[in-house]
Amino acid sequence: xxxxxxxxxxxxxxxxxxxxxxxxxxxxxxxxxxxxxxxxxxxxxxxxxxxxxxxxxxxxxxxxxxxxxxxxxxxxxxxxxxxxxxxxxxxxxxxxxxxxxxxxxxxxxxxxxxxxxxxxxxxxxxxxxxxxxxxxxxxxxxxxxxxxxxxxxxxxxxxxxxxxxxxxxxxxxxxxxxxxxxxxxxxxxxxxxxxxxxxxxxxxxxxxxxxxxxxxxxxxxxxxxxxxxxxxxxxxxxxxxxxxxxxxxxxxxxxxxxxxxxxxxxxxxxxxxxxxxxxxxxxxxxxxxxxxxxxxxxxxxxxxxxxxxxxxxxxxxxxxxxxxxxxxxxxxxxxxxxxxxxxxxxxxxxxxxxxxxxxxxxxxxxxxxxxxxxxxxxxxxxxxxxxxxxxxxxxxxxxxxxxxxxxxxxxxxxxxxxxxxxxxxxxxxxxxxxxxxxxxxxxxxxxxxxxxxxxxxxxxxxxxxxxxxxxxxxxxxxxxxxxxxxxxxxxxxxxxxxxxxxxxxxxxxxxxxxxxxxxxxxxxxxxxxxxxxxxxxxxxxxxx
Amino acid sequence: xxxxxxxxxxxxxxxxxxxxxxxxxxxxxxxxxxxxxxxxxxxxxxxxxxxxxxxxxxxxxxxxxxxxxxxxxxxxxxxxxxxxxxxxxxxxxxxxxx
Amino acid sequence: xxxxxxxxxxxxxxxxxxxxxxxxxxxxxxxxxxxxxxxxxxxxxxxxxxxxxxxxxxxxxxxxxxxxxxxxxxxxxxxxxxxxxxxxxxxxxxxxxxxxxxxxxxxxxxxxxxxxxxxxxxxxxxxxxxxxxxxxxxxxxxxxx
Ligand code: HEM
Ligand code: SF4
Numbered sequence: 001x002x003x004x005x006x007x008x009x010x011x012x013x014x015x016x017x018x019x020x021x022x023x024x025x026x027x028x029x030x031x032x033x034x035x036x037x038x039x040x041x042x043x044x045x046x047x048x049x050x051x052x053x054x055x056x057x058x059x060x061x062x063x064x065x066x067x068x069x070x071x072x073x074x075x076x077x078x079x080x081x082x083x084x085x086x087x088x089x090x091x092x093x094x095x096x097x098x099x100x101x102x103x104x105x106x107x108x109x110x111x112x113x114x115x116x117x118x119x120x121x122x123x124x125x126x127x128x129x130x131x132x133x134x135x136x137x138x139x140x141x142x143x144x145x146x147x148x149x150x151x152x153x154x155x156x157x158x159x160x161x162x163x164x165x166x167x168x169x170x171x172x173x174x175x176x177x178x179x180x181x182x183x184x185x186x187x188x189x190x191x192x193x194x195x196x197x198x199x200x201x202x203x204x205x206x207x208x209x210x211x212x213x214x215x216x217x218x219x220x221x222x223x224x225x226x227x228x229x230x231x232x233x234x235x236x237x238x239x240x241x242x243x244x245x246x247x248x249x250x251x252x253x254x255x256x257x258x259x260x261x262x263x264x265x266x267x268x269x270x271x272x273x274x275x276x277x278x279x280x281x282x283x284x285x286x287x288x289x290x291x292x293x294x295x296x297x298x299x300x301x302x303x304x305x306x307x308x309x310x311x312x313x314x315x316x317x318x319x320x321x322x323x324x325x326x327x328x329x330x331x332x333x334x335x336x337x338x339x340x341x342x343x344x345x346x347x348x349x350x351x352x353x354x355x356x357x358x359x360x361x362x363x364x365x366x367x368x369x370x371x372x373x374x375x376x377x378x379x380x381x382x383x384x385x386x387x388x389x390x391x392x393x394x395x396x397x398x399x400x401x402x403x404x405x406x407x408x409x410x411x412x413x414x415x416x417x418x419x420x421x422x423x424x425x426x427x428x429x430x431x432x433x434x435x436x437x438x439x440x441x442x443x444x445x446x447x448x449x450x451x452x453x454x455x456x457x458x459x460x461x462x463x464x465x466x467x468x469x470x471x472x473x474x475x476x477x478x479x480x481x482x483x484x485x486x487x488x489x490x491x492x493x494x495x496x497x498x499x500x501x502x503x504x505x506x507x508x509x510x511x512x513x514x515x516x517x518x519x520x521x522x523x524x525x526x527x528x529x530x531x532x533x534x535x536x537x538x539x540x541x542x543x544x
Numbered sequence: 545x546x547x548x549x550x551x552x553x554x555x556x557x558x559x560x561x562x563x564x565x566x567x568x569x570x571x572x573x574x575x576x577x578x579x580x581x582x583x584x585x586x587x588x589x590x591x592x593x594x595x596x597x598x599x600x601x602x603x604x605x606x607x608x609x610x611x612x613x614x615x616x617x618x619x620x621x622x623x624x625x626x627x628x629x630x631x632x633x634x635x636x637x638x639x640x641x642x
Numbered sequence: 643x644x645x646x647x648x649x650x651x652x653x654x655x656x657x658x659x660x661x662x663x664x665x666x667x668x669x670x671x672x673x674x675x676x677x678x679x680x681x682x683x684x685x686x687x688x689x690x691x692x693x694x695x696x697x698x699x700x701x702x703x704x705x706x707x708x709x710x711x712x713x714x715x716x717x718x719x720x721x722x723x724x725x726x727x728x729x730x731x732x733x734x735x736x737x738x739x740x741x742x743x744x745x746x747x748x749x750x751x752x753x754x755x756x757x758x759x760x761x762x763x764x765x766x767x768x769x770x771x772x773x774x775x776x777x778x779x780x781x782x783x784x785x786x787x
Contacts, residue, residue, distance in 0.1 A: 007766050007778040018763055022733065025756070027554065033594045038704055039733055047595055049618050051556035080628055095628075097555045121704070151768045151778070157737035158713055158771070161706030239710050243679075277717055279770040281779035288782060342624055413614060414622040424624045474612055 001064055001365060002147050002292045004112045011154065012109045015116055019043050020102035027099070042160065044118030045101055049417050052096040055118040056108060060128035060146040060170070061089035061368045065359040067111045068366055072351030078104050083351060085336060085344045087408060087459055088167070089127050089368040090118060094415055116154055121162045123153035123234070127169045129177045130369040133293055134377040136325045140189050140197055142172035144289045145226065148281065149187075152227050159234050163241035164249035166234070167206075179370060179462060179486035181205045181214045184251045185233060190220065198222050203233055203263065204255030207456035211492050212252040217264040225271075228280045232271035236263065295326070296363035296378055302328025306381050313388055315437060316399035321384070328381055332362075334374040334391060335398040335406060339435040340428050343409040344372030353394050361387045370459075371408055371447075373401070403440040404448055404513070405431050408459055412452030412469060413476070419452035421469025421476035426450055429506045434513075443513055446526045447485070462486035464527045465512060466493040467505060478505040482512065482538055483530050494535060497543055511541045545575040545603055548583060549615065550596030558618045559593060560608075566593060568630065570619035571607035609640075616641045644727060648746040648757065650739070656695040656723055676727075683711035690720045698743070700728035709741045716742035716772030735760040742772040 004012070026036045040046075044055035056071070063071075071091055075083045078100050079093040086092055096104070108114055118125055126146045133141045149168060153159070159166070169178045172189035180186035186202035199221040205214025221229045240258075242248045255263045304327055308314040322331040334354065337343050346354075354374055358366045361383045367375035379387060391397045400406045407430060410416065412423030427450055434440060449463030453470075460466030466481035477499040484493030500508055513526065515538050520529045530538070547570075548561035559566040561583060563574035576583060580598035587593045600611035610616050621629030623638045631637040646655065660676035667685050674695035677683055686693065696715060698708040712724050723745050726738050730748035735757055738746070770777045 005782070007781070010766060011764075011768070011778075014764060018733075021756075021759065025732075027591075029591050030753070030756075033588070035731060047551060047556060049614070050558060050621060051551075094622075099554050121706075154768055155737070155764070156769055157740035157767075158709045159706070160737055161704050161709070235710055235713075239682075239707055243705055243707075273717070277770070281777075282783050284783045285779045413617060414624050417614075419614070422623065428624070476613065 001062060002059075002143070002289065008151075009109075009112070012112070012114050012116070015043075015114060015155075016102060016105045016109050019105055023098060023102055038120060038161075041120035042117055042122060043101070043105070044115035045096070045098075046119060047417065048094065048411075048415050049413075050415065051094065052098055052101070053415070054093045054096045054101060054104065054115060055086070056091050056093070056113060056115050057118045057125040058089050058091065058113075058368050059150050060126055060132065060143050061130050061370075062128075062132070062143060063366045063368065064364050065355040065366070067113055068355035068358065069352050070107060070111045070113070072348040072355065074104055074107060075348040075351060077107075082345055082347045084342075084411065085346065085368050085372045085374065087370045087372060087410075087457060088125060089130070089370055090125060091368070092411075094411075119165075120160075121164050121166075122160045123156065123162075123166045123168065126150050126153070127167070127178055127183070127370065129171045129173065130367040130375050131177060131322060131331055131377065132172070132367075133295070134324055134329075134331050135173060135175075136323045137175055138173040138325075139191060140172050141290075141293045142170040142189055143293050144286055145187070145189065145199065145223075146170040147289050147292075148226065148286060149230065152230065152281075156234075159238060162234075162238055163243050164246065164251075166237075166251065168230075174488055176486070176488045176490070177369075179459070179490070181490045182207055182211070182459075182462060182486055183214065185230070186214050192220050196222065199226050199229075201229065201233070203267075204252040204260070206250050206252040207459060207461050208250065209247060209454045209456075210250075210252065211456065211461040212256060213490050213492070214252070215255070215260040217255075217260055217267065223286060224280060224283050225275070226280075228274050228277075229267075229271055231279060232267045232274050235270050235274075236266045240266075296365075298326045298329060298378070299380065302326075302380050302382065304328055304381060306384065310385070312392075312397075312399070313385055315441075316388055316392075316397060317384065319399040319403065320401045324378070326378075330379050330381055330384060332376045332379045332384065332387065333369065333401050334376070334396050335400050336373050336396075337400060337406050337431065338395055338398045339405060340432045342424050343407050343427050346374075350394055350396060353390070354396070357387060357390060371402075371406060373406070399437065400440055402445050402447060404434045404443050404446045405440055407431060407448045407450060408463070409450040410452050410458035412450070412458075416452060416457075418455060419469065420454075420471035421452050421478060423450045423452040423458060423467075423469060426467060426469075426478060426502060426505060429502065430509055433506055433510060442517070444525055446513070448509070449484075459486065460484070461492045462490070463493060464525070464530070465509060467509075468495075470499060472499065476502065478502070480505060480508050480512070480542070482535060483527065485527055496535065496539055508542050512538050515541045545601050545608075546577060546580055546598050547573040547601040547608065547610065548576050548580050548596060548598050549573070549610075549618065550584075550587070550593035553591055553594050560619075561587070561596075570601075570610065573601065573608045575603075606640075613641065644747045644749060645751070646725065646745050646747045647751055647754075648735075648761075649723075650744045651723060653723075655745075658695065660695060660697045677708070677711050679705050679707040681711070683714040684718075686715065687718050690715070690718060690722075693720065693722050695723045695725060696720070697725045697727050697747075700726060700730060700734075703729045703731050703734055709738065712738070712742040713772050732756050732760050736763050740767065740769075740771050740773050740775070
């Protein structure tokens with residue numbers, strides 16, 4: 001895992017001092033709320049329905065156990081004993097006091113963490129594949145490149161007041177586990193014909209009210225031009241992205257309005273100019289970063305044998321574990337979606353327990369996934385049963401990864417000031433309706449995603465089944481979408497028709513799964529059946 | 545009635561204008577009539593509150609009920625965590641929101 | 643005209659009235675020009691020798707196009723004054739300076755102590771920009787090692 005040197009530490013410490021000063025100016029009345037808002041947002045501090053909310057960055061989703069422990073401690077010390085893991089691989093606290101935020105940031109800085117640029121119209125926390133460094137199918141570990149980009153984008157003086165927020169994801173395998181093409185910039189690490197590693201750039205993806213899948217604009221950017229090319233992409237956006245309407249301000253609109261070829265041409269022109277400006281770190285910098293992500297000291301003769309005689313354990317292994325590149329090891333995912341629970345929430349005690357377990361069983365490492373779960377990336381199979389037992393005792397042993405119970409849900413109207421409807425109660429009801437292991441197993445892989453408004457923080461466009469909360473004359477109402485996906489086969493879901501109330505939407509989901517079960521062919525997932533038979537049979541069953 | 549709500553600058557807590565000050569309990573909310581904007585300007589200027597706005601509400605036998613569900617959730621707390629609301633021991637409180 | 647509150651140049655202050663980019667490129671022998679957020683700074687590149695002052699206006703500080711304008715000019719070799727005018731707030735100062743601004747004329751004068759703190763805030767920086775400061779990666783790898 002990356003370790004700060006004196007420079008990185010100094011940058012984060014300086015930010016704490018700067019924010020402390022900004023808070024002082026706000027409390028003394030030197031800054032009005034209008035002046036303070038953009039400043040606090042650049043530090044991840046929102047005002048939500050009940051209090052301030054703080055979003056802490058987890059760069060490319062990777063944490064060590066000391067960091068995870070501090071996240072638990074902060075939940076106890078400054079919040080109400082829990083945190084919410086988000087689709088952007090970050091964590092949010094819902095009950096923060098303004099006066100406490102400088103101290104929270106100072107606590108975070110001690111374990112090399114921060115809330116820098118987790119909100120606001122700037123380059124946000126870089127996301128990545130949650131299985132990076134462990135997956136059997138990756139070309140390289142994408143995180144060194146994400147770290148290079150993290151440093152470049154932190155306090156980049158030209159890009160702190162962009163037209164709108166800007167999200168970058170880096171992946172390095174064919175299976176896209178980071179919704180790469182739904183980011184402002186998606187970077188896929190690839191190998192060219194000469195066998196060299198480089199970056200493929202996709203620009204202009206996004207969700208929100210106008211979801212778009214990012215087109216590829218450059219097939220191969222050599223590693224020693226990564227920063228320069230990124231800078232060119234951003235400069236064209238900063239200069240020409242729309243600022244007249246905040247709903248049209250994302251880069252996806254610029255790319256769409258110019259056309260991808262024209263956007264790419266303008267970037268190319270800027271790139272050619274910037275190449276002479278000496279803004280690219282030397283490759284030695286990447287070489288300095290890389291060893292931090294070297295494999296941990298795997299046992300080379302670890303056994304692949306697993307005793308699966310405990311049926312609950314067997315189920316969990318089948319659902320929640322994923323192939324590791326090292327024989328004798330596995331990638332284990334903790335579902336933060338207990339039946340009837342709040343997706344993504346974890347108590348301070350649970351967070352600290354996961355920290356300790358990562359230390360004991362996963363080479364000190366954890367990951368946060370965009371599906372709001374936690375990963376132990378490197379678990380020796382011999383330890384897996386013990387790990388699972390300890391998780392299960394703490395309510396963290398739910399076996400439902402990627403199944404209908406593994407629902408992504410944004411905070412919705414229970415917490416969010418922009419919401420139209422509550423998301424969490426819908427998630428809870430669906431989770432209960434489909435709670436039994438048999439039902440989940442029968443349905444298989446089904447990604448269900450819920451957003452409380454059109455901003456799409458819950459990725460509803462990209463759910464095999466998506467649910468969108470709308471406001472119908474002051475009453476909560478829910479639209480149903482089918483057919484979205486965010487894997488390598490990214491697609492956007494379509495609305496089935498008129499919306500439902502809270503119980504109605506749960507019924508509609510059940511009817512949709514009924515159509516799937518009645519029509520599926522051997523080996524088909526929900527999404528595959530939908531793609532084959534189309535919307536009509538579903539509409540008939542739901543509204544007929 | 546017209547009632548006035550905002551957040552406490554230091555804690556961020558949801559507060560309601562009582563006619564003389566700010567309270568955490570929506571039932572203390574006073575009818576501000578046409579004076580909302582004036583009170584907001586004064587109280588925000590004095591740093592007593594921020595992000596303040598005027599909403600519709602009705603006075604019932606049980607107390608003051610904001611017209612929109614969003615403000616009822618602000619008044620009570622998250623419906624999915626009754627333990628963290630202002631009425632942790634009242635199982636019926638959530639129904640008031642909906 | 644609004645006072646220049648902070649200036650990081652030794653030469654004589656230029657006080658010629660600044661003309662718009664359109665007026666400037668159309669005709670003139672003016673030596674000072676004002677860039678609005680929607681203007682293309684590259685339109686000025688053929689005339690850099692003639693210019694002694696470029697004002698970059700920020701009608702709202704949250705509109706960051708002016709940062710790119712300043713860098714475009716510095717990257718093209720412009721060495722005259724670049725002055726930030728308009729809605730300039732404390733927290734922008736260090737970043738503006740990094741992008742090549744060397745004079746600041748805020749619409750509302752800033753608290754000088756807070757401003758000085760903002761200019762001095764960052765001992766180190768992650769990026770190479772037109773201000774010539776050595777970025778952290780260059781310090782980590784002296785002489786390109
Ligand atoms: C509770 C406070 C939150 C607020 C006020 C908020 C606000 C927003 C807004 C306004 C957008 C739309 C941006 C646009 O279309 O330009 C958005 C998008 C998004 N948010 Fe949130 N959000 C919040 C919480 C979250 C949470 C908890 C998550 C993760 C679960 C999240 C993840 C995302 C994602 C993934 C998108 C879509 C990004 C895209 O359009 O490319 N947000 N958010
Ligand atoms: S989708 Fe809407 S309701 Fe949900 S967190 Fe985002 S802004 Fe809030």
